[in-house]
Structures are given as structure tokens and as C-alpha cells.
Amino acid sequence: MTLDDRLHRAFSNLETRVNEKLAERPTPDISPEPTYRPSDRTWKILAPIAAAVVLLVAIGAAALLLRNQPDPVPPAGEVTTTTAAPGTTVPPPETSLPPTTQAPPPTTEAPTTTVPTDAFPADAFAGVTAVRAGADGVVAHGAGGATTLVDAPAVAAYHDGRGGLVYQLGSFEGPGEFREILYVRPGDVEPQLLVLGEDEIVRLVGVFDVQGEPHVAFTVTSGSSESRRDTLRMLGLDTLGVLDLGEVGFFEVGLMDVSVAGEVVVIQTSGEGIVQNEARTLDGEPKELLNAPELECAFIGVGGQECLLYLNITDDGLRYVAVAWSELEGDAADLVVIEVGTGAEEHRVPIGEVIPRDVDVEWPYVVVNTRSDIGAPADAYLVDFSDPGSSRVTALPGVGVAGAVRPL
Amino acid sequence: MEHSDGEIPVVRRPMPFEAFYLAEFPTMVALACAVSGSRLAAEDIAQEAMVEASKRWHVIGTYDKPGAWVRRVTIQKAGKRLRRARTEAAALLKLRPDDGLEPGPPDVEEVFDAIGRLPARQRAAVALHYLDGYSVAEVADILECAEGTAKAHLHKARRTLATALREEES
Numbered sequence: 157m158t159l160d161d162r163l164h165r166a167f168s169n170l171e172t173r174v175n176e177k178l179a180e181r182p183t184p185d186i187s188p189e190p191t192y193r194p195s196d197r198t199w200k201i202l203a204p205i206a207a208a209v210v211l212l213v214a215i216g217a218a219a220l221l222l223r224n225q226p227d228p229v230p231p232a233g234e235v236t237t238t239t240a241a242p243g244t245t246v247p248p249p250e251t252s253l254p255p256t257t258q259a260p261p262p263t264t265e266a267p268t269t270t271v272p273t274d275a276f277p278a279d280a281f282a283g284v285t286a287v288r289a290g291a292d293g294v295v296a297h298g299a300g301g302a303t304t305l306v307d308a309p310a311v312a313a314y315h316d317g318r319g320g321l322v323y324q325l326g327s328f329e330g331p332g333e334f335r336e337i338l339y340v341r342p343g344d345v346e347p348q349l350l351v352l353g354e355d356e357i358v359r360l361v362g363v364f365d366v367q368g369e370p371h372v373a374f375t376v377t378s379g380s381s382e383s384r385r386d387t388l389r390m391l392g393l394d395t396l397g398v399l400d401l402g403e404v405g406f407f408e409v410g411l412m413d414v415s416v417a418g419e420v421v422v423i424q425t426s427g428e429g430i431v432q433n434e435a436r437t438l439d440g441e442p443k444e445l446l447n448a449p450e451l452e453c454a455f456i457g458v459g460g461q462e463c464l465l466y467l468n469i470t471d472d473g474l475r476y477v478a479v480a481w482s483e484l485e486g487d488a489a490d491l492v493v494i495e496v497g498t499g500a501e502e503h504r505v506p507i508g509e510v511i512p513r514d515v516d517v518e519w520p521y522v523v524v525n526t527r528s529d530i531g532a533p534a535d536a537y538l539v540d541f542s543d544p545g546s547s548r549v550t551a552l553p554g555v556g557v558a559g560a561v562r563p564l
Numbered sequence: 565m566e567h568s569d570g571e572i573p574v575v576r577r578p579m580p581f582e583a584f585y586l587a588e589f590p591t592m593v594a595l596a597c598a599v600s601g602s603r604l605a606a607e608d609i610a611q612e613a614m615v616e617a618s619k620r621w622h623v624i625g626t627y628d629k630p631g632a633w634v635r636r637v638t639i640q641k642a643g644k645r646l647r648r649a650r651t652e653a654a655a656l657l658k659l660r661p662d663d664g665l666e667p668g669p670p671d672v673e674e675v676f677d678a679i680g681r682l683p684a685r686q687r688a689a690v691a692l693h694y695l696d697g698y699s700v701a702e703v704a705d706i707l708e709c710a711e712g713t714a715k716a717h718l719h720k721a722r723r724t725l726a727t728a729l730r731e732e733e734s
Contacts, residue, residue, distance in 0.1 A: 159726050162675055163694045164694055166668070166676060167594070167598070167694045169668045170598065170676070171590065171591065173666055173668060177665055178593070
């Protein structure tokens with residue numbers, strides 16, 4: 157009997173046993189629970205009362221507004237450059253920075269403070285090692301505790317490398333809930349709109365330097381499920397020029413190491429290993445890999461059942477850092493960081509499915525994002541490799557997707 | 565959202581959840597059993613996945629393949645349950661001695677023992693391929709990975725199983 161025959165026979169037998177077992181039981185009642193709907197009679201009673209309440213509230217709000225008319229503010233156009241990438245639509249200006257009276261979100265670390273001015277502060281990233289996007293907004297985490305930078309639900313946030321913040325609004329309910337990508341620089345009162353996907357799904361991937369200019373990388377998904385097309389694009393934060401880097405996969409987490417030589421190394425991972433690692437020109441054309449080793453989907457062999465998740469190649473093309481997770485045990489996973497030439501270091505990261513991001517050989521922090529049962533983000537952890545002898549794992553308070561922040 | 569060229573958006577009506585449940589539940593139990601390795605917990609896992617589906621049925625029911633979504637959730641729940649299965653098994657046996665599936669014939673149990681020693685994603689790939697008859701592309705879609713990765717899972721799993729079952733046979 158061949159292996160295929162044995163496997164087919166085993167699964168067929170299993171299915172038969174399940175059916176037999178379930179057939180012994182009565183069919184469960186799986187009809188939907190009744191939902192409360194007010195009857196017509198209820199509406200007849202409630203409608204006039206509701207209308208009166210609404211009218212009273214409206215009159216009160218109008219009176220309050222007239223009494224507390226704020227000082228005139230400069231038109232949004234004077235402080236905000238509203239620009240959207242090609243193929244997108246520009247919405248009305250929107251302010252997502254937290255109001256000065258906003259209460260800080262709860263945290264188990266140091267006390268949370270709120271940005272004390274209307275403008276985005278110049279020192280927002282002082283002492284910050286990670287920035288996290290979640291339902292509670294964009295929060296910077298560091299030695300000084302947690303600081304809310306954006307007071308609106310967000311799905312991704314990255315430092316621009318010079319004191320500014322690029323972030324994407326939305327919720328993790330699904331890609332359809334991902335909204336516009338915004339950019340706020342020190343001194344800005346309102347964020348600048350960078351990308352708005354209306355008939356497409358836009359995902360912020362990160363911020364990378366391309367020949368000295370920070371670029372926002374994002375994917376754009378268009379078409380129906382049958383004709384879906386995902387492209388990788390970059391938008392220069394100074395020139396606002398758009399680079400089309402060609403098609404990528406939808407489910408893979410696209411991570412890139414950007415060379416200074418006019419090429420981009422696109423690394424796509426599946427959560428299990430590297431799917432594709434290729435160089436492209438800034439026009440999205442394939443290019444021979446010169447500065448990075450050719451890699452296939454890699455399952456690295458350090459111990460048991462590890463899978464490579466992230467790879468970072470330095471500009472000299474000689475060293476790289478790989479991050480992987482090994483088989484889960486209990487509520488923890490072993491995170492393995494390998495630097496070629498110096499061997500591997502293993503660290504235990506609490507809780508299940510992990511997605512390491514933002515690691516390089518010069519900056520000693522690895523941010524590990526975890527995912528919950530149904531794929532939504534869970535807690536994020538910061539692994540500190542600055543002291544190889546005593547590296548430690550710290551949980552960032554709050555759920556969301558986090559990225560490491562390098563000092564200015 | 566505007567629709568260009570006067571295109572009328574198609575509103576899909578979800579299929580009745582009851583019909584979906586009755587058609588898919590047995591397969592979900594088998595899938596949970598294969599991935600979690602627990603005959604006792606399989607039904608609970610499948611039930612939890614179905615509860616998740618029922619909560620979102622107004623959306624999931626409109627998908628082209630709602631079964632793929634439920635399989636994905638079942639696999640995720642079964643993977644987590646696997647880590648607790650060993651410690652729970654003894655307690656479950658005491659509490660519900662008749663509630664689990666009957667063990668299969670020895671040669672079938674050997675196969676599932678070998679599958680149980682595979683990494684979680686390989687186990688899931690094998691179950692989807694041999695239980696449901698899914699193609700590599702469909703396995704990749706459910707596991708949310710690239711086709712190459714799904715193929716690698718199946719290839720490595722088959723290689724390991726071939727070795728393990730040959731050793732046991734010998």
C-alpha cells in the first residue's frame with residue numbers, strides 16, 4: 157500500500173467514525189437566536205418622545221456652540237499639504253492628533269502622558285524604542301512610558317527617521333476597514349494625507365530610505381477576489397514621487413531592505429518562511445541580485461521546527477540577521493536571531509503566533525507582533541538585544557501592530 | 565462608495581447557516597481531530613469555529629468559499645488546543661468517558677500518531693489535502709500562505725510520514 161493510499165484510507169476512516177458518532181446524537185438546534193425588534197406599537201409610543209429629546213439636544217448644542225465660539229484657526233490649506241498618491245481620492249482634511257485634554261490609555265508600564273501641544277512635538281520620539289498602532293491610536297513606548305501620538309484607531313505606524321510619523325487609520329476588523337495613510341511632521345497641526353484607497357485596499361508596509369529620501373511603502377489591492385491584483389508602491393516623503401515596484405502577493409508580509417544603489421530588495425514572507433527574495437529596480441523591473449544572497453523559502457536548521465520569518469541584509473551584502481520562531485511550547489515561542497558569523501541567540505517570547513519585524517545588526521531591538529486566533533493582532537513584545545548577556549523581553553501595553561524606532 | 569460606469573453592485577445573500585452547519589460540521593470535527601490530535605477535543609474545537617462563523621455569518625455567508633474561512637479558524641483553534649491537549653486529555657476522559665470518537669483500526673491510528681508528530685502547519689496541510697481533497701493552491705489559500713509554502717509543507721510532511729510509517733512497519 158502506498159503512502160497516499162494509507163493517508164486516504166486513514167482520513168476516510170476518520171470521517172466515517174465522525175459521521176457515525178454524530179449520527180448517534182439528536183440534531184442540535186442551531187437556529188439563530190431571536191433578535192429584539194421593537195413592535196409597531198412600541199415605535200408609536202417611543203417616536204414622539206425620541207423626536208422631542210433629539211430636538212432639545214440640538215437646541216442645547218447650538219446654544220453651547222454660540223457661547224463657546226473658538227478663536228479663528230488658519231484654514232487647513234495653510235498648515236496642511238493635502239496630497240494623495242495617483243489613483244486615489246483626496247478626502248476633506250482630517251485632524252487625528254489627540255486633543256490636549258485627552259485622557260491617556262491605561263498601561264501597565266510607566267504612567268501615560270498625552271502630547272501637551274496642538275502641534276506634533278519635535279521630541280515625540282525622544283527615548284522611544286517602539287511605536288504601536290491599535291484601537292487606542294498610535295502610542296509611542298519608551299523609557300518615559302507610553303505617549304499617545306494619534307488619538308484615532310490605527311492599523312500601522314512608522315517613524316520617518318527624522319521625527320515625523322507615518323500612520324494608517326482603520327481597524328483590524330478586516331482589510332476593508334483599512335483607511336487612509338497620513339503623515340505628520342514636527343510642528344504640523346494637522347496631518348498630511350498621503351494615500352487614500354477608495355476602490356482599493358491599501359496597506360502601509362513601512363518607511364524606508366531610498367537614496368537618502370524616506371519613502372512610504374504600501375501595497376494596493378484592486379479587483380475582485382477572482383481578478384485580485386496587488387502592487388507594491390513607494391511614495392517619497394519629500395518629492396511625493398511615486399515608485400511602482402510591481403506585483404506582490406496579498407497574504408505575504410512584504411518586508412524590504414532598500415539599497416542605496418537604485419534597487420530595492422523585496423522580501424515576501426508567508427508567516428512560515430521566505431516566499432520570494434528578489435531585487436527590483438525602482439521601476440519595478442526584476443534585477444539580478446547583487447547585494448543580497450539568493451534565498452529560497454528557508455526553513456533554518458537550528459534545533460527543531462523553526463521557520464525563517466524575517467531577514468535583513470546590510471548594504472555591504474555580507475551580513476544578515478534572521479529571525480525565526482521554533483515550535484511553540486505552552487504559551488511561549490523561541491525566537492531565534494542569527495547574525496552570520498556570530499552564531500545564533502535564542503530568546504523566549506511569550507504567547508503564540510509571532511511576527512518579528514524591525515531588526516537590524518546596528519539597532520538592538522526586535523519588535524515581535526503576535527496574532528490572535530482569528531488572525532487579528534494581539535500583544536506586541538520588544539526584545540532587547542543591546543546587552544547580549546542579559547537581553548530581555550518586554551510586553552508593550554495594549555494590543556496592536558508595533559515597529560521599532562531608531563534614535564534620530 | 566461610488567461605482568463607475570453605472571455598474572450596479574451585486575448584493576450577495578448568505579446561504580442559510582443551518583444548511584452550512586449540517587454540511588460542514590462533520591468534516592470540521594475530522595479536521596480538528598487530525599490537527600489537534602485529540603479525539604476528545606475535536607468536537608469542541610469544531611463547535612467553537614462554527615460559533616465564530618455564526619456570529620459573523622452575515623459577512624462570511626456571502627464569501628465565495630465560507631468553508632475555507634471555517635477551516636482556517638478550526639485549524640487555528642486546533643493548533644492552540646494541541647498544546648493543551650495532553651494535559652486536558654486525562655481530565656476529559658474522567659469527565660466524559662463516552663464523548664470522544666472511538667479509536668480507529670491499529671493501522672489507521674499509526675497514521676494519525678505519525679501525523680500528530682508533524683509541525684502544526686504540516687499537519688493542517690496534510691489534513692486539508694487528504695481529508696478535503698484540496699489542491700495545493702486551495703491549501704495555500706486556507707493557510708494564508710504562498711503556494712510554494714503549502715507545497716513545501718506537504719512535501720516535508722509526506723517525507724516525514726513515509727519515513728515514520730516505514731519504520732513502524734519494519
